[in-house]
Amino acid sequence: MNSDIKNQEAVNHFDASLWNKVNALFLRKAISEFSHEKLITPQLTKINDEFNDFTIELDNQISYFFSARVLPLEHWWIDLTSIRKEQNETAAPLSIIEFIFEVNHLLKIPTDMLPTYLEELSNTLYGAIYKLKKNTITADELAKSDFQTIEKNMFEGHPCFIANNGRIGFNADDYQKFAPEASNGFKVLWVAGHKSKTSFTSIDSLNYTAIITQELGEEQHTVYQNTIKGLGLNPDDFYIFPMHPWQWQNKLSFIFADDITNQKLILLGEGKDTYQPQQSIRTLYNKSEEDKYYVKTGLSIQNMGFMRGLSPYYMQTTPGITSWITALLKEDNYLQKQCFSMLGEVATIGYRNVNFEPLGRTNAYNKMVAVLWRETPQQFLQKEEKAVTMASLLHIDGEGNALLKAFIDSSWLNVDQWIKNYLDAYLKPLLHCFYAYDLAFMPHGENIILKMKNNVPFGIFMKDITEEVVVFKEDKNYSSAVKRLVVNASNDVKSLTIFTDVFDCYFRFLSQILEEHCNFHHLDFWELVSQSIKEYQNEHPQFSSKFTECDLFADDFILSCLNRLQLQNNKQMVDLADPVNRLQFIGTIKNPIAKFKTVLNEFN
Structure with missing residues (x-):
């Protein structure tokens, strides 16, 4: 009897309506991200006031229909309720697993990698339905919660990757x-x-x-x-x-x-x-x-x-790298002013x-x-301060409410003021590490812990500071451990540490949430980003040549595709010893802040 109960517990969170919901959620994400990475090309069928109508026509008389807005960075904001599938002109249920098979002639997942990818995706769905069923704490409640409660209740995982909670090996x-x-x-x-x-x-x-x-x-x-x-x-x-x-x-x-x-x-x-x-x-x-x-x-x-x-x-070599980075950055007056810290x-x-x-x-x-x-x-925190994973800013609860909005509403700041504080805490230190020290971290949501007071960010903790870090400057005096971090790259590729890791893999999603949930237009957000960068540049004229070499106001930048990496090799996606070598570059993408360069120059 006990074994029967235990076996049943493995699937107790399964629910038909939630299963349909997670399939729709992940199908929406797959269409959005695969379109962003130019793996699939939805066809525009009707222009409306806001959300236009699109179709994806596939073999075997299979068609997908949905409504979407295409935001800067070719980000597909898809109306979840609009997604329909037809097979032989008859309505069919939504299944993300079926979709992968249906579009694999476009994805080109290698035959020997496909089963593993599908297992990772199935496991991700298992976790998603568990979270929707069991972790029902609302965004408003989370905004009042502590560090570990928020950490435990995150839903999305990495915002770009579809199969992002595979955990193959766990029963x-x-x-x-x-x-x-x-x-x-x-x-x-x-x-x-x-x-x-x-x-x-x-x-x-x-x-x-x-x-x-x-x-x-x-x-x-x-x-x-x-x-x-x-x-x-x-x-x-x-x-x-x-x-x-x-x-x-x-x-x-x-x-x-x-x-x-x-x-x-x-x-x-x-x-x-x-x-x-x-x-x-x-x-x-x-x-x-x-x-x-x-x-x-x-x-x-x-x-x-x-x-x-x-x-x-x-x-x-890890503690030695910690010591080197700490010695390099800890006494920097600007980073101290921005309340930037590293978790050694x-x-x-x-x-x-x-x-x-x-x-x-x-x-x-x-x-x-x-x-x-x-x-x-x-x-390191004081009594009235709290730590919050930056992944929380992209969190949407089971009722469809954004934790970001709950943070802002409870802070007594308006959206504009809150975002400015956030950019001061997050973006400016990254710019300084890049331009002043030729140093780049991996600043995605899970790697950044926000320092918050009254639910307003005032600084960040950076983690994974030894494994996920690159140095773009060679020095014969570097220790052997630090030399291992050195990467030789062109200025275009160096700039991707901001363009890809910050703009494309984080701000792209944040801008949609701000417009969808906070009534803050995406262009207003990108203008704040441009102002933050220009403020940093005006404060540090000594790096003007670097600002030109790695121009964050360039018209466009290289599109680096994360899902393409995983689809081609889901067992060893990147060689950490040479992180640039396997990157999947597919053309260029328009820079959402390029349009503000002239305006800012005139203003200054």
């Missing part, structure tokens, strides 16, 4: 335990790795004893040391570190059986603290003691174009599986046992 029970939207938190496992195969690295102000004492506590540390002694071994020969329970159950118990049998890798037991998985899924937040570090571990599931392992070799990745442990090392360091089997400790926002 239904794992989903309930470990998916951020479903989990109520769990305890990590603690293991001991023999120092002959384990490396510890930290920033200069920390050491292993300090980290383990803070994160584990002296009492529990002593218990684990005694466990090692009880095996007839010397605790000083081991590093103790946390590990995701899924990783132990599904990977380490099998693949590391040799080391476990020979007591090179020892299971010590379950820790006392409860951790909440974050949107990035392998990063864990300590719910029991919020002043402790984030823990990020290897988690060998397939998710959105990558196996989510963690390299023990890469971990050896302060210590790491990596364990090597020597049996698999001949496969190469980049092989997924050599990225299974590693951990890093990262600073959390709670360590």
Whole structure:
């Protein structure tokens, strides 16, 4: 009986009406993003006052009909209720899986990649229907909520990718335990790795004893040391570190059986603290003691174009990169003024599986046992301040209401004032890192944590500052770790760190939400963006030559397509060692702020 109940729980959130809704939502997203990336070309059939009518005519007498507005950056704002499908001139139900098959002659997903992509998409639908069924907190309620409540209740995932919550490797029970939207938190496992195969690295102000004492506590540390002694071994020969329970159950118990049998890798037991998985899924937040570090571990599931392992070799350089970036930026007066902070990745442990090392360091089997400790926002906020994932600004609740509007309404600022504050906090520091230091982060919604006071942004925390960062300037004095971050790129490609990562992958969606939910016209938003950039340029005339070389007011820019990346290789979407090499460039796209360049020059 118990097993029957458990099996039923795997599908308890299934609901026919919600299933139809999530298929419509993802079909809308697919049509919008595939059209944006020039994979499909809807045909205009009727011009109306606002939303024009379009069709997609396919083989086998299949047609899709919908109404849409095409905003700047060729962003397709599609009326969800208008989407219809006909087959042989008869109404047919909407199915995103069927749609992928129907348009794959245009998408050209490789035959060997298609099943994996469809599995990722199916898993994404599974999560979407769960969120709509279970996570019913409204936008107004979320606006009053704390950091982790907002984090847990995000719906969209990455706004560009269709299959963005694949998590291949999780079963239904794992989903309930470990998916951020479903989990109520769990305890990590603690293991001991023999120092002959384990490396510890930290920033200069920390050491292993300090980290383990803070994160584990002296009492529990002593218990684990005694466990090692009880095996007839010397605790000083081991590093103790946390590990995701899924990783132990599904990977380490099998693949590391040799080391476990020979007591090179020892299971010590379950820790006392409860951790909440974050949107990035392998990063864990300590719910029991919020002043402790984030823990990020290897988690060998397939998710959105990558196996989510963690390299023990890469971990050896991580604290050094943290120290370098901190030394470079921390004392910058402008960044301090903008309340820009980075969450340092302060210590790491990596364990090597020597049996698999001949496969190469980049092989997924050599990225299974590693951990890093990262600073959390709670360590730096004052009493009346709160941290909020920037992904929240794109969140639409189950009733169709925008969290962004709830933030603005509760702040007592008008939309114009609120957006100006947001651009000061988010955009200007990115511009400064780019122009002053030739440095670019990956500033998408999940990687940015807003500093908020009275629901108004006044600064940001940047995370993933060592893995998702590039440096565009070579220097012979760079350490070997920093040299690995250097990317040689043309000025057009360098500019994509703003054009693609900020404009196309975030502001494009934000502008629609502002118009749809806040009655703030998309052109007014882009004008504020242009003003923010020009303000920065006027404040920093010493970079005028760089402003010309990487001109953010250029008429157009290269269209870099994210779904095309995933569709071509959903197992290794990008080579992090050479992130530019695999980018999918498809022509150019008009720059939404180019029209404001002359106006701003005249104004200035």
